[in-house]
Amino acid sequence: MSETVQPSVPLSVLLADPGLGLSQVAGPAEDRLIGTVGTTEIEDPTPYLVGGELLLTAGVRLPKDAEGIDTYVARVVAAGVAALGFGVAPVYQEIPAELVAACDRHRLPLLRLPPDTPFVAVGQATYAAIAEAHNRVLREISQAQSALTSAAARPDALQAVLNQLSTHTRAWAVVFDAQGTELFSAGCRPPAPIPGLLRDLARRVTARPAHDHVKDRPPPPAAAAHHLDGVHLTVHTLPGADSTATSLALGQAATETPSVVHRQMTSTATVLLSLLTSPRHALSTEARSVGALVRLMLGAAPAEVAPALAPADEATGDHWIVVHGRHAPAPTGATPRPGGDPAQLAALANALGSPYVHIDGAHLRALIPSTPETSPSAPALAAVLGWTLGFSTPVPAADLPRADSQAERALQRAIATNTPAVIQSNEPLTVHALIPPADAREHARARFAPLDRAGAPGASVLLETLRTWLALHGSWDRTAAALEVHRNTVRHRLTRVAELLDVDLQDPNIRMELWFALHWLPDD
Numbered sequence: 001m002s003e004t005v006q007p008s009v010p011l012s013v014l015l016a017d018p019g020l021g022l023s024q025v026a027g028p029a030e031d032r033l034i035g036t037v038g039t040t041e042i043e044d045p046t047p048y049l050v051g052g053e054l055l056l057t058a059g060v061r062l063p064k065d066a067e068g069i070d071t072y073v074a075r076v077v078a079a080g081v082a083a084l085g086f087g088v089a090p091v092y093q094e095i096p097a098e099l100v101a102a103c104d105r106h107r108l109p110l111l112r113l114p115p116d117t118p119f120v121a122v123g124q125a126t127y128a129a130i131a132e133a134h135n136r137v138l139r140e141i142s143q144a145q146s147a148l149t150s151a152a153a154r155p156d157a158l159q160a161v162l163n164q165l166s167t168h169t170r171a172w173a174v175v176f177d178a179q180g181t182e183l184f185s186a187g188c189r190p191p192a193p194i195p196g197l198l199r200d201l202a203r204r205v206t207a208r209p210a211h212d213h214v215k216d217r218p219p220p221p222a223a224a225a226h227h228l229d230g231v232h233l234t235v236h237t238l239p240g241a242d243s244t245a246t247s248l249a250l251g252q253a254a255t256e257t258p259s260v261v262h263r264q265m266t267s268t269a270t271v272l273l274s275l276l277t278s279p280r281h282a283l284s285t286e287a288r289s290v291g292a293l294v295r296l297m298l299g300a301a302p303a304e305v306a307p308a309l310a311p312a313d314e315a316t317g318d319h320w321i322v323v324h325g326r327h328a329p330a331p332t333g334a335t336p337r338p339g340g341d342p343a344q345l346a347a348l349a350n351a352l353g354s355p356y357v358h359i360d361g362a363h364l365r366a367l368i369p370s371t372p373e374t375s376p377s378a379p380a381l382a383a384v385l386g387w388t389l390g391f392s393t394p395v396p397a398a399d400l401p402r403a404d405s406q407a408e409r410a411l412q413r414a415i416a417t418n419t420p421a422v423i424q425s426n427e428p429l430t431v432h433a434l435i436p437p438a439d440a441r442e443h444a445r446a447r448f449a450p451l452d453r454a455g456a457p458g459a460s461v462l463l464e465t466l467r468t469w470l471a472l473h474g475s476w477d478r479t480a481a482a483l484e485v486h487r488n489t490v491r492h493r494l495t496r497v498a499e500l501l502d503v504d505l506q507d508p509n510i511r512m513e514l515w516f517a518l519h520w521l522p523d524d
């Protein structure tokens with residue numbers, strides 16, 4: 001992951017060195033990067049220049065006329081010289097005015113070296129400053145890479161790596177899938193149109209070539225860059241499950257020009273994110289899990305093999321959370337393939353914090369190691385990818401069938417209420433929790449629909465009378481008192497209810513069924 005970069009030091013660092021006594025007498029005030037120091041006393045030094053030099057001269061062969069001096073300056077500027085240093089004495093007592101004018105004209109910084117500053121001293125100071133700057137960059141890279149690798153070891157590894165990358169590069173960092181969906185992000189989100197442009201770049205680099213790929217047409221690029229209004233956009237692909245396609249990409253939007261540290265951080269993060277989103281890593285095909293599967297297939301009970309599935313470095317006990325999921329149909333109506341996209345499956349496993357995730361088309365089931373005190377939380381990534389989830393409470397491995405039922409009921413409630421996820425509470429289970437609210441409301445409407453034909457006094461009065469009578473355990477007198485009507489009126493109304501609903505109100509099963517239906521009946 002090393003990167004070859006020409007070491008350099010800002011010209012301002014040399015000007016600020018009191019031991020050199022340098023001063024700028026011409027040229028722009030902008031800071032230039034000095035990569036090396038050279039000394040020349042020939043009329044045309046350009047064949048021996050590589051660019052980025054601080055070129056030192058005492059003017060031994062400097063042309064005598066203004067035109068010749070202008071030609072000399074134009075040549076060294078064309079050769080890429082960063083600055084020109086002129087040593088006064090013994091040839092010239094001061095810098096010739098023609099040289100000052102030419103440097104101003106060609107925008108070349110011109111430095112005055114006092115008589116007591118040897119050219120060698122300038123070179124030594126320059127190389128010492130370059131070495132210090134290079135060591136400083138190496139220290140920053142080392143610290144940043146250490147922070148990234150530490151983040152990769154966290155339970156929330158994907159998000160932690162992105163957070164560190166964003167912090168050290170001061171950029172918005174985001175992981176996209178092949179459709180341009182933002183799976184994870186970190187840092188300050190830039191305003192439009194930057195996110196959209198970055199998404200388009202990600203789609204380009206993750207485009208899967210068709211089987212009938214046009215001959216001689218280049219494959220999708222592994223990286224792409226764009227620049228808009230001072231914002232630098234870069235995208236790098238994260239290798240997928242095979243070498244022929246990529247399905248995830250790391251995008252960055254920075255207001256600063258990417259530095260050496262930025263590029264090295266991005267390179268390291270790309271490798272780490274590729275590993276973290278690979279199915280082999282995220283879905284954990286390690287020996288302990290394989291051994292547990294073998295024991296289970298050979299007759300061991302789930303409670304016996306469950307401890308082998310829990311992370312070895314966490315005291316999770318033998319409790320588990322069961323997750324059920326349903327994928328919303330895609331806008332095109334396409335059904336997710338069995339097993340799902342490997343990279344998205346790996347990302348979802350990381351987000352759930354468990355490798356034990358199974359996807360079959362539009363259905364998901366997962367097991368999450370936990371403790372009895374764990375409170376399940378739904379990852380935002382699941383909703384981004386189109387999954388609706390239901391979570392059970394933490395249970396011992398022996399109670400997994402019960403947790404499986406809890407997760408399915410929670411999923412049904414989530415679907416009925418159009419919420420991304422429902423987490424089963426530890427409150428005692430009620431009959432109302434067994435039926436999806438939408439189904440219960442529809443049933444209640446259908447059950448009491450015949451009352452709409454009641455005529456006077458109307459369905460609402462009959463329902464209120466029925467509700468009060470059931471609440472008072474079938475007492476005619478107490479119901480009449482509560483409604484402030486005669487007891488015969490109560491009898492007449494309930495007789496009418498029984499006729500319209502075709503039920504026997506003396507049957508306790510009928511009373512119970514009507515009571516629950518009243519509970520689910522919408523206010524309208």
